[in-house]
Amino acid sequence: MDFPFELFINAVVAGILLGGFYAAVTAGVSISFGMLDIVNIAHPGFIILGSYIAYLLSASFGLDPILVSLLMLPVFYALGCAVYEVYHQSFEKRGQDALRGLAFFFGLLFVTEVALILAFGVDYRYVEAAYIGPSRQLAGIDFPLRMVVPCVTALILFGVLHLFVTRTFTGRAIMAVSQDQQALQLMAANPTRIKRIAFGISIATASVAGALLIIIQPIEPSVGREYIGRVFAICVLGGLGSLPGSLVAAMLLGIMESLTATFYGPSWAPAVSFGFLLLTLAFRPSGLFGR
Amino acid sequence: MKTLPFVAICVIVALLAFFGLRAVQNGYLFVAGYVVLQFVVLATAWNILGGYCGYVNFGSAAFFALGAYTSVFFYKLNLVPLPVPALILVGGVVCGIVGLGMGYLTLRLRGAFFAIATLAMAVVLQTLVVNWDFVGGSRGAYILHPENLEFGGFSLPYNQYLFLLMLALAVLALSIARAIERSQLGFGFATIRDDELAAEASGVPTLRLKLIATTLSGALMGMAGAPFPYYIGYLQPASAFGLEYGVNSIAMPMIGGTTNWIGPLVGALLLGTVQEYARVTISSSINLLIVGLLLVVFVIIAPKGLVGLVQDHLRARRKP
Numbered sequence: 001m002d003f004p005f006e007l008f009i010n011a012v013v014a015g016i017l018l019g020g021f022y023a024a025v026t027a028g029v030s031i032s033f034g035m036l037d038i039v040n041i042a043h044p045g046f047i048i049l050g051s052y053i054a055y056l057l058s059a060s061f062g063l064d065p066i067l068v069s070l071l072m073l074p075v076f077y078a079l080g081c082a083v084y085e086v087y088h089q090s091f092e093k094r095g096q097d098a099l100r101g102l103a104f105f106f107g108l109l110f111v112t113e114v115a116l117i118l119a120f121g122v123d124y125r126y127v128e129a130a131y132i133g134p135s136r137q138l139a140g141i142d143f144p145l146r147m148v149v150p151c152v153t154a155l156i157l158f159g160v161l162h163l164f165v166t167r168t169f170t171g172r173a174i175m176a177v178s179q180d181q182q183a184l185q186l187m188a189a190n191p192t193r194i195k196r197i198a199f200g201i202s203i204a205t206a207s208v209a210g211a212l213l214i215i216i217q218p219i220e221p222s223v224g225r226e227y228i229g230r231v232f233a234i235c236v237l238g239g240l241g242s243l244p245g246s247l248v249a250a251m252l253l254g255i256m257e258s259l260t261a262t263f264y265g266p267s268w269a270p271a272v273s274f275g276f277l278l279l280t281l282a283f284r285p286s287g288l289f290g291r
Numbered sequence: 292m293k294t295l296p297f298v299a300i301c302v303i304v305a306l307l308a309f310f311g312l313r314a315v316q317n318g319y320l321f322v323a324g325y326v327v328l329q330f331v332v333l334a335t336a337w338n339i340l341g342g343y344c345g346y347v348n349f350g351s352a353a354f355f356a357l358g359a360y361t362s363v364f365f366y367k368l369n370l371v372p373l374p375v376p377a378l379i380l381v382g383g384v385v386c387g388i389v390g391l392g393m394g395y396l397t398l399r400l401r402g403a404f405f406a407i408a409t410l411a412m413a414v415v416l417q418t419l420v421v422n423w424d425f426v427g428g429s430r431g432a433y434i435l436h437p438e439n440l441e442f443g444g445f446s447l448p449y450n451q452y453l454f455l456l457m458l459a460l461a462v463l464a465l466s467i468a469r470a471i472e473r474s475q476l477g478f479g480f481a482t483i484r485d486d487e488l489a490a491e492a493s494g495v496p497t498l499r500l501k502l503i504a505t506t507l508s509g510a511l512m513g514m515a516g517a518p519f520p521y522y523i524g525y526l527q528p529a530s531a532f533g534l535e536y537g538v539n540s541i542a543m544p545m546i547g548g549t550t551n552w553i554g555p556l557v558g559a560l561l562l563g564t565v566q567e568y569a570r571v572t573i574s575s576s577i578n579l580l581i582v583g584l585l586l587v588v589f590v591i592i593a594p595k596g597l598v599g600l601v602q603d604h605l606r607a608r609r610k611p
Contacts, residue, residue, distance in 0.1 A: 041410075090591040100590045102347050102406055103545050107586035110538050114580040225534070227430040229414050232407045267429075272416035274411040281408050284398045 010076020011262040012255055013141050019218055019254025020151030023158055023247045024209045025227055026234045031161075031202040033232070034241030035178050036195055038087065043231060044107040044224035045112035046203055047231060050076065051125075051219050052116060058127045065127045066153060069211035073204045080203025084196045100162070109224070116221035124218035150212035157208055161201075162243050174198040178241065226270055233277035294470045298334025301462045309455060321454040325522060327563035328457040329515050333536060333553035334543035335464040336511035338398045340504045341541070342549030343477060345484030350393075350409035351540040353416045356531035357389060358382035358516025363426045366434055375456060375518050382512040382517030390509020394502045417532045431527030434520040453522050457515075464511050468552040471507075480504060512540075535579060539563075542586040557597055559601055 025047060030041040053072055054065040063071075091101040131145040144192030165171040173194045176184045181191045213219060234253055253273055261269045307447045333351060340346050340403045360386050361382040365373050373381070418532065421429045447455075447469045466537060471477045479500045482490035521528045547558025569578035593600055 035401075039406070041407070086591065094594070099341070099345055099347055100545075100594055102403065103541055104587060104590045106349065106538070106541060107583050107590065110534070111580065111583035111587060113534075114576055114583055117576050118580065222534075226414075229407075229411045233411070236404070236407075267422055268418060271415050274414040274418075278396065278408060278410045278415065281404055281411075 007262060010141055011258045013143070013257030014147065014262075015249055015258030017143075017147035017151045018156045018258055019251035021147070021212055022230060022234060022254050023250035024150070024154030024205065024212055025245050026231050026238075026250055026263075027154075027158060027161055027243070028205040028209065029231045029235050030204040030238070030241065030243055030246045031174070031198055031205075034246075035174055036198055036202075037178055038084075038199065039102055040105055040199075040202070041102070041228055041232075042108035042112065043202075043206060044227040045109040046076070046079075046206035047210045047213060047227065048116060048219065048221060048224040049112055050207040051214040052120060052210075053207070054211040054214050055125045055127055055219075058129075064129055064231075065211040065215055066149075066208070069207045072207045076207040077200040077204040080200035081196050081260055083203065084199035087199075088192060088195070109228075113224065115222045121222065122220050122222075124130070124220050125214070126218040127214050129215065146215060150215055153208065153212060158243065158247055159203065161205070164201075165243065170194065170197060175241070229270070229274040229277055233273045233280065236277065237280050294466065294473075297469060298462065298466045301460045301465060302466075305458045305462050309451075309458060312454075313401065313451070316524065318448070320449060321448075321450045323567045325450070325454045325457050326567060327560060328454070328461045328574050329519070330522055330563040331461045331556055331559040332457070332515040332541060333512055333540040334465045334547070334559040335461075335468050335552065335583060336508045336515065337540040338544040338552075338555045339468060339471065339473055339480075340425050340508040340509070340551055342544050342554070343471065344501060346501070346504070347406040348409045348542070349406050350413040350510055350543070352532045352534065352536040353409075353413035354390065354512035354534045355516035355519070356420065356528070357416060358513030359526055359531045360426050361385045361513070362517045362520050363432050363434065366520070367425060367427075368417055375453070375521055376513035379456065379460070379514045379517040383514040386513020386516075387506045387510030389513075390507075391502060393509070394505035408431075413537070417528055420528050420532075429528060431525055432520070433525050434523075436521050436524075449521075453518050456518055458512055462554065464515075465552055467507065467511070468555075476500070476503065480600070493571055518547065533607040537580075538579070538582060538586070542582050542589075544596070546585055546589045546596055548598030550595070551598065554596050554598045561597075600611040 011073045025044075025129050029040065029043050029047075032038045032043065045089065050069060050072065054068045057063050057068045057071075058065045081184070087101065087104065091104065131149050135142055135144040135146075136148075137143070165175060169189075173184060173187070174197070176187075177194050177198070184191050213223075217223075230253065234246050234249045237253070238249035253276065254274065257269045257272050260272045308324075311325060336354075337348060337351055340348050358379075359382075362375075362378045365378060365381065393409070393412060397405050420426065426432055436449055439446045439448055452547065471480070479490075479495055479497075481498050482495050483500060484494075487497055516531070519531070523530070539559075543558035543562050544555040545558070546562060547556065548554030562585070566578040566582065569581060589596065595603070
């Protein structure tokens with residue numbers, strides 16, 4: 001049997017597009033887990049929340065889901081600040097953030113999921129937009145707009161975040177806060193405030209990621225769980241706290257999942273990311289691009 | 292109190308509970324009681340690794356499901372009809388080995404990474420089971436059992452039999468947890484929880500201790516899962532790997548208190564009963580919401596759990 005080259009190329013392209021979307025999903029965790037050392041496993045819960053808000057507003061007002069998510073950025077930012085405040089007061093200050101903080105976020109994830117089930121049921125929901133149906137072809141390769149639009153949005157999001165983190169004072173302070181809090185205080189920045197801002201931003205990205213998710217696939221409340229492994233796999237693979245690293249890792253994972261789904265069947269795809277995560281954690285915990 | 296008298300007391304309490312329930316003559320109580328006891332075993336098993344060593348395991352559902360699917364495997368294999376107690380043993384051995392393997396794989400990981408790795412393991416195992424046709428795949432598997440269990444002219448309804456088995460498992464789990472607490476092993480675990488680096492530096496064999504903890508904890512969870520297919524009658528991956536097992540086995544010790552064996556017991560009895568009650572009277576989604584909210588509230592306001600609250604209260608009264 002000769003190698004189905006066209007199928008292979010198509011799978012790789014689909015994987016890259018998927019990877020772009022994964023990057024958007026991971027951006028928030030890259031900040032909270034990678035830079036702030038806050039293990040926010042509830043992040044996928046916030047993403048699903050973002051999806052449902054996009055669904056609700058676009059279904060009732062006919063707004064574009066991505067536009068909705070941009071409008072919702074301040075709301076999610078405030079939500080993130082509030083969650084961080086609770087986390088800081090109850091765990092960071094008391095110096096017992098590790099075990100109980102994890103349980104706290106696990107509980108949050110669970111509560112969001114069950115609350116969404118109670119509010120919307122377990123039916124799959126989807127949005128309508130002009131770019132969801134059609135597909136472009138280029139040199140025999142499919143470019144479904146449903147995937148292209150999220151990928152491009154995700155890349156823009158990543159670019160903006162990267163510029164913010166590397167060019168502005170606040171952004172650099174966020175990078176610094178995980179490395180040396182005292183030095184940061186000497187630069188006249190309040191670590192708690194910086195962390196609050198950073199966590200707010202990380203949750204705000206969930207709004208965009210949520211809108212992208214519901215464009216890519218119909219969702220129901222428990223979909224978020226599948227993303228926990230992916231998100232952390234990408235985060236660890238890319239080296240903690242490195243935005244470009246997680247972008248590359250997201251693309252890699254997207255390609256691998258897409259190849260697995262194409263050649264072995266979609267039911268094996270989740271195992272790829274999680275298996276990869278397990279192997280990375282076991283053999284190279286600092287990630288592919290780790291310091 | 293030594294371990295033997297403690298076990299004796301546990302057995303007496305357990306037998307009293309069993310015959311007390313029999314006297315009421317309500318079949319539902321055994322069905323509901325089984326679930327509560329199952330959570331006692333799961334919570335206690337989780338606490339051996341999570342409470343004593345400080346390693347959070349999100350993959351409890353994986354061990355539970357693995358135990359359940361081991362039973363399904365032997366049922367489908369149909370070589371010799373293994374009795375449920377034997378299946379519990381086999382499930383325990385299989386999950387103990389997997390626990391040991393997980394320990395080896397995640398040895399270098401601390402804190403959050405370990406937690407994430409366990410979560411990852413749960414999904415990998417679920418994918419394997421979904422794709423494994425022999426045990427039913429995603430379609431699920433039916434397990435048939437007789438209505439009554441007969442031995443020597445004595446007949447026992449099957450749900451009472453399963454209840455009795457789970458009761459025995461709960462006694463076993465609690466005795467193990469309590470024995471660990473009072474042994475050198477328990478102190479070793481505590482040093483890992485408090486400061487692993489310092490423990491290692493002082494010559495505590497942290498590696499070996501962690502492996503013992505993951506193996507024990509995994510084996511107990513598997514044992515809790517092994518009779519589950521016989522209890523439920525129809526097993527599918529989504530129910531065996533259900534998030535409720537993962538959440539409950541964390542929430543119960545956290546709410547009860549993680550530092551000693553009473554905590555998970557109290558948490559499991561309390562939360563398990565509330566959930567069973569809410570499932571019957573309100574709805575099954577609401578009862579999970581209750582667990583989640585309680586978990587969040589408790590880790591914030593009562594970090595030491597119910598047992599911790601009571602202890603603080605007693606201490607405050609003793610020192611006016």
